[in-house]
Amino acid sequence: MARNPRRDLLAGLTVAIVALPLALGFGVSSGLGAAAGLATAVVAGALAALFGGSNLQVSGPTGAMTVVLVPIVAQYGPGGVLTVGLMAGVLLIALALLKAGRYMRYIPAPVVEGFTLGIACVIGLQQIPNALGVAKPEGDKVLVVTWRAIEEFVKAPNWTAVILALAVAAVMLLGARWRPTIPFSIVAVIAATLASQLFHLDAAKPIGDLPSGLPAPSLAFLDLSALGSLLAPAVAVAALAALESLLSATVADGMTVGQQHDPDKELFGQGIANLAAPLFGGVPATAAIARTAVNVRTGAGSRLAALSHAAVLAVIVFAAAPLVSKIPLAALAGVLLATAIRMVEVGALRAMARATRSDAIVLVLTAVATLALDLVYAVIIGLVVAGALALRAVANQARMDQVDFRPDLPGEHSDEEHALLAEHIVAYRIDGPLFFAGAHRFLLELSEVADVRVVILRMSRISTMDATGALVLKDAVEKLNRRGIAVMTSGIRPGQRQALQSVGALDLLQREGREYATTPEAIAGARAHLHQAGLLPAAPVTEEASR
Numbered sequence: 001m002a003r004n005p006r007r008d009l010l011a012g013l014t015v016a017i018v019a020l021p022l023a024l025g026f027g028v029s030s031g032l033g034a035a036a037g038l039a040t041a042v043v044a045g046a047l048a049a050l051f052g053g054s055n056l057q058v059s060g061p062t063g064a065m066t067v068v069l070v071p072i073v074a075q076y077g078p079g080g081v082l083t084v085g086l087m088a089g090v091l092l093i094a095l096a097l098l099k100a101g102r103y104m105r106y107i108p109a110p111v112v113e114g115f116t117l118g119i120a121c122v123i124g125l126q127q128i129p130n131a132l133g134v135a136k137p138e139g140d141k142v143l144v145v146t147w148r149a150i151e152e153f154v155k156a157p158n159w160t161a162v163i164l165a166l167a168v169a170a171v172m173l174l175g176a177r178w179r180p181t182i183p184f185s186i187v188a189v190i191a192a193t194l195a196s197q198l199f200h201l202d203a204a205k206p207i208g209d210l211p212s213g214l215p216a217p218s219l220a221f222l223d224l225s226a227l228g229s230l231l232a233p234a235v236a237v238a239a240l241a242a243l244e245s246l247l248s249a250t251v252a253d254g255m256t257v258g259q260q261h262d263p264d265k266e267l268f269g270q271g272i273a274n275l276a277a278p279l280f281g282g283v284p285a286t287a288a289i290a291r292t293a294v295n296v297r298t299g300a301g302s303r304l305a306a307l308s309h310a311a312v313l314a315v316i317v318f319a320a321a322p323l324v325s326k327i328p329l330a331a332l333a334g335v336l337l338a339t340a341i342r343m344v345e346v347g348a349l350r351a352m353a354r355a356t357r358s359d360a361i362v363l364v365l366t367a368v369a370t371l372a373l374d375l376v377y378a379v380i381i382g383l384v385v386a387g388a389l390a391l392r393a394v395a396n397q398a399r400m401d402q403v404d405f406r407p408d409l410p411g412e413h414s415d416e417e418h419a420l421l422a423e424h425i426v427a428y429r430i431d432g433p434l435f436f437a438g439a440h441r442f443l444l445e446l447s448e449v450a451d452v453r454v455v456i457l458r459m460s461r462i463s464t465m466d467a468t469g470a471l472v473l474k475d476a477v478e479k480l481n482r483r484g485i486a487v488m489t490s491g492i493r494p495g496q497r498q499a500l501q502s503v504g505a506l507d508l509l510q511r512e513g514r515e516y517a518t519t520p521e522a523i524a525g526a527r528a529h530l531h532q533a534g535l536l537p538a539a540p541v542t543e544e545a546s547r
Contacts (some may be wrong), residue, residue, distance in 0.1 A: 004301055006303060007300070008300055012295075012304065012305040012309040015298070016310075016316075018183050022106060023060055023453070025336045027283065028329060029127070030059055030065075034207045040060055041313050045306060046306075048273040051269035051272045053267075062285075064240060064244050072084055080233075085277060085283060086275060087237075087445075088237040089271045089272065089275030091235065107243070107247075108386045109352065111362060111382035111386055113352050114343075114365065116366070116372020118367040121141050125146045127340075132153040133153070134156075136149070172184045172334070201328075206326050207325050210322075213318050214317065241284065241285070245266055246289035406479075423522070424454060425454045425530075427523075446479075452485060453530060453533065454487075457488070460491030465500070477505065487509070488526055489522065
């Protein structure tokens with residue numbers, strides 16, 4: 001994409017207009033206030049653009065991060081959140097140095113979709129107190145807080161706040177369908193603020209005073225004695241920042257031609273941004289998918305767009321703080337309600353749910369866990385369940401088929417010999433992986449072998465074998481041996497030998513001289529064993545052989 005500074009500046013201005021109400025709203029929702037949201041958008045937005053691994057990312061406060069921060073604020077206070085942000089920055093830089101960014105691509109799509117659906121539900125529920133015009137009740141569980149807010153509203157209804165919130169949300173949702181290029185969020189917020197001032201709507205509580213500028217950087221919030229207790233929240237914040245930022249960068253790459261992000265550099269940029277934002281009173285930041293999408297759609301082609309977005313917000317902080325302070329909280333709640341609704345892509349969810357039953361289970365479970373627990377636990381649960389279902393699917397692909405001897409093939413036997421062999425020998429070809437997820441099924445199948453003297457295991461098509469698979473194979477051989485059934489193997493691959501050797505299975509087979517390179521050799525060994533046992537007549541001695 002060719003550089004076009006004018007287009008980048010225009011894209012940055014557009015993103016700033018979209019980002020302003022979101023930064024204010026997410027700052028308020030996090031519990032640190034609108035000023036914290038603005039500081040994050042300015043500081044983190046600029047630094048992530050400078051040091052990140054994507055030319056198109058726009059970073060700042062996000063709904064997903066707000067969901068994580070609310071319980072941290074409730075338990076540790078504002079200072080704890082700033083400390084968590086600082087620690088998360090260090091962890092993100094460590095992940096970047098460890099080259100961990102490339103592994104984020106292995107997160108299954110149902111986990112991402114369920115995660116997004118759960119976040120959208122939580123963001124929407126978090127806006128209920130401001131949308132109803134009631135003080136936010138105590139608690140860190142969004143469902144509990146929402147229920148208490150509804151109870152407060154029933155006691156003293158505030159219809160002014162409800163109408164403002166619903167009107168702003170409706171303007172955003174309907175306007176986006178009518179004219180997608182117009183930033184209806186800022187239009188709706190300006191209209192709600194003017195209505196509140198002109199009609200003296202006292203029930204519409206405003207944001208309140210904002211500082212006319214960024215505070216001086218400070219570490220006064222840092223309490224070294226609390227670092228140990230804040231480590232777990234910091235890990236959660238860092239994990240979420242990494243997940244959302246790399247997901248956003250992938251989405252941005254898919255919307256353009258010729259753009260490719262560097263995942264490890266992106267983690268480094270987010271780490272620098274999160275190290276700096278708390279010094280100015282900002283909350284932990286991450287890349288914002290919605291703002292990044294607006295940036296791409298308005299023609300951004302370089303980092304200049306994200307930098308100019310941060311610069312415009314900085315000018316607003318310095319020049320328009322008195323005006324911004326009059327925005328009703330209910331209007332910001334409406335913005336975030338509409339944002340939550342637009343996060344849910346019904347078509348994608350329907351397609352994912354219809355793909356397979358496993359995908360549907362992972363999606364629903366991740367969404368419910370996000371709503372009931374927290375985001376990091378939800379992702380972990382989703383990954384564990386998705387992994388378990390994937391292992392089950394892979395294990396079910398493995399099979400063990402009985403192989404019929406075909407005398408018409410070279411190296412096999414005559415019709416008479418085939419009739420004798422069929423009475424005493426059975427051969428199995430094992431296809432696919434032989435590992436912990438499905439190995440015991442083979443033990444059960446082999447244990448049911450009856451009326452034979454020799455079992456031949458053709459192992460050349462085993463794709464994977466772990467210690468469990470090797471141990472199960474050894475147990476099967478020992479069980480069959482105790483029943484007087486000899487076990488021959490053929491085609492053991494070099495990659496399988498270590499696992500077999502580690503559990504003693506290879507020694508067991510080699511000690512009896514029953515490991516062969518090829519199946520014809522194993523059949524010859526089986527015939528020799530039957531001859532020795534007197535179960536197969538010796539071949540006729542020809543005149544040439546007697547000489």
